[in-house]
Amino acid sequence: xxxxxxxxxxxxxxxxxxxxxxxxxxxxxxxxxxxxxxxxxxxxxxxxxxxxxxxxxxxxxxxxxxxxxxxxxxxxxxxxxxxxxxxxxxxxxxxxxxxxxxxxxxxxxxxxxxxxxxxxxxxxxxxxxxxxxxxxxxxxxxxxxxxxxxxxxxxxxxx
Amino acid sequence: xxxxxxxxxxxxxxxxxxxxxxxxxxxxxxxxxxxxxxxxxxxxxxxxxxxxxxxxxxxxxxxxxxxxxxxxxxxxxxxxxxxxxxxxxxxxxxxxxxxxxxxxxxxxxxxxxxxxxxxxxxxxxxxxxxxxxxxxxxxxxxxxxxxxxxxxxxxxxxxxxxxxxxxxxxxxxxxxxxxxxxxxxxxxxxxxxxxxxxxxxxxxxxxxxxxxxxxxxxxxxxxxxxxxxxxxxxxxxxxxxxxxxxxxxxxxxxxxxxxxxxxxxxxxxxxxxxxxxxxxxxxxxx
Numbered sequence: 001x002x003x004x005x006x007x008x009x010x011x012x013x014x015x016x017x018x019x020x021x022x023x024x025x026x027x028x029x030x031x032x033x034x035x036x037x038x039x040x041x042x043x044x045x046x047x048x049x050x051x052x053x054x055x056x057x058x059x060x061x062x063x064x065x066x067x068x069x070x071x072x073x074x075x076x077x078x079x080x081x082x083x084x085x086x087x088x089x090x091x092x093x094x095x096x097x098x099x100x101x102x103x104x105x106x107x108x109x110x111x112x113x114x115x116x117x118x119x120x121x122x123x124x125x126x127x128x129x130x131x132x133x134x135x136x137x138x139x140x141x142x143x144x145x146x147x148x149x150x151x152x153x154x155x156x157x158x159x
Numbered sequence: 160x161x162x163x164x165x166x167x168x169x170x171x172x173x174x175x176x177x178x179x180x181x182x183x184x185x186x187x188x189x190x191x192x193x194x195x196x197x198x199x200x201x202x203x204x205x206x207x208x209x210x211x212x213x214x215x216x217x218x219x220x221x222x223x224x225x226x227x228x229x230x231x232x233x234x235x236x237x238x239x240x241x242x243x244x245x246x247x248x249x250x251x252x253x254x255x256x257x258x259x260x261x262x263x264x265x266x267x268x269x270x271x272x273x274x275x276x277x278x279x280x281x282x283x284x285x286x287x288x289x290x291x292x293x294x295x296x297x298x299x300x301x302x303x304x305x306x307x308x309x310x311x312x313x314x315x316x317x318x319x320x321x322x323x324x325x326x327x328x329x330x331x332x333x334x335x336x337x338x339x340x341x342x343x344x345x346x347x348x349x350x351x352x353x354x355x356x357x358x359x360x361x362x363x364x365x366x367x368x369x370x371x372x373x374x375x376x377x378x379x380x381x382x383x384x385x386x387x388x389x390x391x392x393x394x395x396x397x398x399x400x401x402x403x404x405x406x407x408x409x410x411x412x413x414x415x416x417x418x419x420x421x422x423x424x425x426x427x428x429x430x431x432x433x434x435x436x437x438x439x440x441x442x443x444x445x
Contacts, residue, residue: 057374064374076375080368104358111367113357123354123413130408137356 022143025101025118026136034105035094040116040143045151053145053152060115060141060149070156081112086158096153100146115141115149192220192439195234198328204435209335212366218436219379219388219444222370227391230443239320239389239441242313242396246321249314255305261318264302268325275319275326275438279427281339288342288427291319292398292418310418311398320387320396323440331384331438333430346428349421355412361429364406381406383426384433385442392445399426 021042023029028036039045054062055074063071065080091099098105103112118136126133141149192200202218210216220228234240250261250268265271278291289297292315296307308315335343353360364373365381372378387396400417403425407414415421 061374076372078373079371080373111359111363113359121354121356121358121412122352125355125408125410125412125414128408128411130404130412130414132413140356 025116025139028101028116030098030102030105031094033095034098035092036097036101037094039147040097040101041147043144043147045144045147045149047148047152047155049145050148050150050152053141053149059145062149065112068156084153084156087156088154089157089159091153093150093154097146097150100141100149100153113140115139116143116146192218192228192232194232194327200328200437200439201330202436202439207431207434210432213380213432216382216433216436217369217380218433218439218442219382219385220439220442222377222379223444227443227445231439237389237441237443238394239387239396239443240324242317242387242389243321243324243441246314246317249318250321254299254303257304259303261298264298268321271322272325273329275323275440276329276332277334279333279339279342279423279430281334281337283338286338288339288423290399290418290423290426291322293423295319295322311401313396316387316396316398319398320441323387323438326438327440328437331430331433331436333427333434335427335431339427342424343427343431345421346424346426349425350428353410354407355410357410357412359410361406361425380432381429382433382436383429384436385439385444387440388442388444390444396441399429 021039023040023042028040030036051071053060054068055071057064062068062084063074063077065078067077067079067083067085069083069085071077087096095106099107099112101116102114103110104114116139118139121135121137124133124135124137125131192202194200200218200220202220204216206213206216220231230236230238247268250265253260275291278294279288280294281287282289282294285297292310295315295318296310299305300307308318333339350361353363361381364378369378369380383399383402386399386402388402389395390397398417400422403422404414404417415425
């Protein structure tokens, strides 16, 4: 076997392995305490990208409901949910992944939207157009964006 | 940390401690909003009996900035009154090709005092609950033989603003029993349904979280006693159903259409949550 050919096979394999490691929204395994043990994307999260997702309207827009002291250069934080300062002291990384992916698992009936869920909605719409959309929808955040947000949340420590 | 309440059951279990903590509770009915130094507007009142989780009701005026509030205290400052003036002229204008105008049947807009306060209302002849817009269109088409007006169009909205303006200060008093009850129940069901990809019901924002900030917005109880509202944001009079549509759209849901049976039912239900507040339209909001 030529060297080049070996490399091509190896790359193809590597590619498929990375893809297989992304856990699809329907296949997420929530643990006994609604935690998700391992990365949804198969890769580590980037806290800086996570902060961007948290403050961007079309993405997580988490600050619409939660105040985050470390993000106070971004104006207008909401008060619908609890402030997230020190959240990594209260929850483990798998807990936080579970909360961001589908908070209704951890907090039944929560107003907090499920960011990694694609089916089971009432009159699902196509984004903010007001028009109908077919399920499964795209989740609000991708697997990697969830990981980025979780990585950012893990930086929020008081102690 | 603020206690966040999620379900009716949680509210009940806490004996309404949450609502008392979240909202300013007035002891007496004070009229802070007086229009033209003359018309006293009740902007807070005890909640109607049918409401389980809220003790006191507040007009959206309570949640606006001082500057926005002030605009509503003087008709010369209220931009919505331009629409009212337009409708006053329209009131005497012949409809369609015929001779008939609103004034042919109703001497003056003032003759319609009290009407806004009781709509939406059961219509015996039609066997359905009618909004004020539906009633206006009934007059336009059946009595004057003209083409119907667009439900949320400028002409309709200005006429509804005129009819509201002559009832300002009167208590909202829509009937929810008798033949209207079924429609009211349907509206209540819609109010508590969590629509769209964000899975949010009207109640999540306007019952569980009024007086809280959601990003830059100060959440009100979503009352409709002030409609049509002149919104500084889009510089025009806005109808109830357009507001409903915007709020449902913001949940990433497929909305209902203005004038649809669902929105008519929702309007009756939401109006009934404001029974006891004053008619305030055209109000000013941001």
